[in-house]
Amino acid sequence: MAVKDYIRERFFPHIWCPGCGHGIVLNGLIRAVEKLGVQKNEIVMVSGIGCSARIAGYLDFHTMHTLHGRALGFATGIKLSRPELKVIVPMGDGDALAIGGNHFIHAARRNIDMTAIVMNNRIYGMTGGQYSPLSGYGILASTAPYTSVDQSFDIVQLAAAAGATFVARTTAYHIQQMIELLQEAILHKGFSVVEVMSQCPTYFGRRNREGDAVAMLKHMQKITTPIGSKAKAEHPELIERGVFVRKELPEYCEAYDTIIRRAKEGK
Amino acid sequence: MSDNIRFVQGNEACVEGALYAGLEFFAGYPITPSTEIAEQLSSRLPKIGGKFIQMEDEIASMCAIVGASLTGRKVMTATSGPGFSLKQEALGYAIMAEIPCVIVNVQRGGPSTGIPTHVHQGDVNQARWGTHGDHAIIVFTASNHQDVFAMTVEAFNIAETYRTPVVLLFDEVVGHMRERLVLPQPGEIPIVERLRTSVPQGVNYHPYLPREDGRLPMSDFGAFHRYNVTGLFHDMWGFPSDDHEVVHDLLRHLMDKIENRTNQLAKFKEFYTEDAEVLLISYGSTARSARDLVEQRRRRGESFGLLELLTLWPFPNDLVRKKAANAKYVVVAEMNTGQVCQSVRLAVDQPERVFLANRIDGEFISPDDIHKTVRLIRGKGV
Ligand SMILES: Cc1ncc(C[n+]2csc(CCOP(=O)(O)OP(=O)(O)O)c2C)c(N)n1
Ligand code: SF4
Numbered sequence: 285m286a287v288k289d290y291i292r293e294r295f296f297p298h299i300w301c302p303g304c305g306h307g308i309v310l311n312g313l314i315r316a317v318e319k320l321g322v323q324k325n326e327i328v329m330v331s332g333i334g335c336s337a338r339i340a341g342y343l344d345f346h347t348m349h350t351l352h353g354r355a356l357g358f359a360t361g362i363k364l365s366r367p368e369l370k371v372i373v374p375m376g377d378g379d380a381l382a383i384g385g386n387h388f389i390h391a392a393r394r395n396i397d398m399t400a401i402v403m404n405n406r407i408y409g410m411t412g413g414q415y416s417p418l419s420g421y422g423i424l425a426s427t428a429p430y431t432s433v434d435q436s437f438d439i440v441q442l443a444a445a446a447g448a449t450f451v452a453r454t455t456a457y458h459i460q461q462m463i464e465l466l467q468e469a470i471l472h473k474g475f476s477v478v479e480v481m482s483q484c485p486t487y488f489g490r491r492n493r494e495g496d497a498v499a500m501l502k503h504m505q506k507i508t509t510p511i512g513s514k515a516k517a518e519h520p521e522l523i524e525r526g527v528f529v530r531k532e533l534p535e536y537c538e539a540y541d542t543i544i545r546r547a548k549e550g551k
Numbered sequence: 552m553s554d555n556i557r558f559v560q561g562n563e564a565c566v567e568g569a570l571y572a573g574l575e576f577f578a579g580y581p582i583t584p585s586t587e588i589a590e591q592l593s594s595r596l597p598k599i600g601g602k603f604i605q606m607e608d609e610i611a612s613m614c615a616i617v618g619a620s621l622t623g624r625k626v627m628t629a630t631s632g633p634g635f636s637l638k639q640e641a642l643g644y645a646i647m648a649e650i651p652c653v654i655v656n657v658q659r660g661g662p663s664t665g666i667p668t669h670v671h672q673g674d675v676n677q678a679r680w681g682t683h684g685d686h687a688i689i690v691f692t693a694s695n696h697q698d699v700f701a702m703t704v705e706a707f708n709i710a711e712t713y714r715t716p717v718v719l720l721f722d723e724v725v726g727h728m729r730e731r732l733v734l735p736q737p738g739e740i741p742i743v744e745r746l747r748t749s750v751p752q753g754v755n756y757h758p759y760l761p762r763e764d765g766r767l768p769m770s771d772f773g774a775f776h777r778y779n780v781t782g783l784f785h786d787m788w789g790f791p792s793d794d795h796e797v798v799h800d801l802l803r804h805l806m807d808k809i810e811n812r813t814n815q816l817a818k819f820k821e822f823y824t825e826d827a828e829v830l831l832i833s834y835g836s837t838a839r840s841a842r843d844l845v846e847q848r849r850r851r852g853e854s855f856g857l858l859e860l861l862t863l864w865p866f867p868n869d870l871v872r873k874k875a876a877n878a879k880y881v882v883v884a885e886m887n888t889g890q891v892c893q894s895v896r897l898a899v900d901q902p903e904r905v906f907l908a909n910r911i912d913g914e915f916i917s918p919d920d921i922h923k924t925v926r927l928i929r930g931k932g933v
Contacts, residue, residue, distance in 0.1 A: 292779075295790060328772055330618070341779050341790065346772040348621065349781040349791075350614065351644055357611035361618030361626075362772060364602050365576055369622075369773050390607040540602065547597035 290314045303497025305456035305482030316466035327370045330359040334376035335409040353383030356391040367537035371398035377418040378408045392446035395474045396536035405484035413487025424491040443477040444529045450476035451529035455504040555734040561725040562587040564696040568703025575601045575624040578615035583667040584723040585657035588629035609634035613641035620650045623771035629655035643682030644782045651710040655719045657726040669913030670723040675890040678718045679864045687809035690718040690864040694838040696732040708743035724836035760787040817867035820859040827856025830878035834860040841884045844918035868898040875899045884908045884921045
């Protein structure tokens with residue numbers, strides 16, 4: 285299928301600013317699904333609220349645009365109800381880890397089979413550039429005019445500690461890696477998390493003098509390195525990309541099926 | 552005892568009603584005095600291949616049932632006061648996206664953590680206006696286990712018929728009290744199944760285009776029609792829209808589909824209302840004491856009557872006005888500071904005849920408590 289077969293043209297033009305990283309994620313996601321050859325009817329995409337969350341409506345899957353932070357709650361109901369469906373949950377960093385942080389760790393802990401994509405632009409784009417739990421110390425935002433004194437989460441460590449059985453990180457610059465990681469995450473049986481470092485040139489870039497989208501993308505290239513690379517040993521401040529966790533644990537819906545079997549047999 | 556007679560708590564009657572109506576998916580979070588509903592469903596649902604999940608909080612529980620409903624399941628969640636507050640945003644989503652679901656609130660005393668193990672009926676107006684924005688909602692209640700069962704079945708039927716959340720507002724006394732429940736035979740009470748679209752594959756399906764009768768046939772997520780669902784104002788495709796006409800028409804549709812059916816939705820019971828000089832209006836466990844008082848006074852030849860409301864919202868204005876027309880005194884008995892009383896005053900002619908007989912201390916209101924108020928009103932002293 286061609287890329288355009290996955291898009292709902294009626295929904296366009298999209299709402300994103302020129303140069304927004306979310307469009308690159310949309311592109312990468314379509315290519316990942318296309319390579320996997322999964323039927324559009326088998327995919328449910330559940331999103332919350334934010335610029336990132338709008339990705340759901342643009343795609344020709346079963347799509348549910350829900351509440352800020354709550355996408356994983358809705359997705360859990362869908363998945364447990366119909367385990368045969370593939371569930372993909374794209375979220376912004378605020379969506380996933382501020383208001384939705386509790387749902388995030390619990391979905392990971394349950395190891396319910398779905399793919400959470402955190403489109404991490406380190407800012408609240410939709411509401412105009414307030415700091416997020418991923419902004420980190422010393423960042424300028426519309427609600428941090430003197431710089432932020434909040435420390436940030438490490439999404440990979442948080443997801444791994446919460447029990448996600450597949451955890452990976454990439455950036456909007458590394459589109460090939462993004463496609464590969466998304467493919468593996470979608471195929472993975474269990475809760476998979478892919479952090480995609482993404483750029484918001486409109487708010488994060490402008491305020492923090494990171495330049496335009498191209499400059500921000502180049503910056504992401506510069507500050508990241510493959511897991512275990514030599515560069516990491518020499519420059520520990522580099523952020524690693526790749527697969528951090530890949531393990532097997534009982535998947536939630538399958539585990540519940542054994543409960544159904546036992547309940548029916550009266551054991 | 553015959554096979555279909557049980558001696559159960561009201562919460563259990565609700566479970567039986569839900570299963571009779573076809574419940575397949577429940578998500579919840581423990582809270583007194585509703586917890587028994589979750590506990591029992593955790594054992595009952597898997598036996599019939601249904602799903603039970605204890606979520607991380609009430610917000611997630613509400614979201615989970617809405618998600619599950621979209622895949623074609625009949626769904627329910629149950630909670631009490633604080634949990635009901637947490638569910639409000641997602642309840643509004645279900646209203647906006649028109650997703651059938653049933654929400655049980657076994658009321659306890661509030662505000663805040665309040666008084667968990669005692670009885671209050673303070674959530675009547677929250678059930679009406681808990682979620683933000685203009686909207687309409689359907690809220691049922693019941694005073695005894697047979698009615699808890701029947702109204703639970705009705706809640707599922709109405710949720711499916713009108714693609715809307717329905718709230719079951721019970722209270723601690725009804726939820727925890729034990730009494731007889733006769734389980735109806737399968738087929739004895741009609742069950743409404745989800746109306747699914749007949750639009751064939753490959754032909755455009757408009758998820759939000761009402762039929763002439765106002766109903767919207769659904770297509771399950773996972774079936775061959777793919778569409779968008781959103782809590783934003785949306786067009787017939789489910790696509791977000793800020794077009795003023797689209798916004799106006801959708802809000803009107805959401806209001807009208809319920810408010811235009813107020814009389815149809817008005818479930819009630821009446822006892823000696825025809826010639827009642829003192830008309831009691833009550834609901835939930837309070838109606839048990841009200842009924843007892845009416846029977847007592849009738850035995851003494853006094854013309855007391857009772858209108859017991861089973862539908863609280865949309866408020867049955869016409870019904871209340873009609874039934875109260877000839878009464879000299881209208882006494883609303885409830886365990887709050889007058890939430891239904893306020894609605895009754897708005898509904899009737901000569902609202903100065905309407906009085907409140909209440910208790911708000913967590914102690915169950917007795918027939919005597921109500922009678923004291925009636926005596927005062929009639930100038931008889933206590
Ligand atoms: C309950 C609730 N609180 C706040 C908001 C306002 N709001 C909308 S999107 C958003 C943050 C978006 O940031 P993020 O999730 O990081 O996504 P981005 O827009 O950057 O892609 C906020 C605070 C809301 N819609 N709902
Ligand atoms: S505000 Fe930022 S995140 Fe939102 S669309 Fe614009 S660039 Fe993207």
